[in-house]
Amino acid sequence: MRTSAFTAILTLLLAATTPAAAPTDAQTIDALIHAVEVLPGARFIRNGSAYDGKAAAEHLRYKRDHSGGHCASAVDFIAHCASGSSLSGQPYRIRFADGHEVDAADYFRGELARLQGGKATAAGKR
Secondary structure (H helix, E strand, C coil): CCHHHHHHHHHHHHHHHHHCCEEECCHHHHHHHHHHCCCCCCCCEEEEEECHHHHHHHHHHHHHCCCCCCCHHHHHHHHHHHHHHHCCCCEEEEEEECEEEEEHHHHHHHHHHHHHCCCCCCCCCC
């Protein structure tokens, strides 16, 4: 009985001192998509047309899901799915509520740095 109590206490102590596991690549990509989905008043510019956050997120999820494995990491996702149109070659842009625009790639790289605890802030955030 003493051994099992000791084991239980040791397990609890180790669990309390073990750092949380880093998010998976899929979780990080989901967080990037969610960031644009809930960006207040922003528009996602794709091939000259503006879309709200929900439509932008749906499009990015579709591209990720149909990337043929080219979006294994968040960096790959930004480069292959979130930066521009694979049909027209035009870069995606994000227009913020105050009217200024940034390349979507810059926005997502900033968000990735923020998610990873970097000191960089997301492009366009003030």
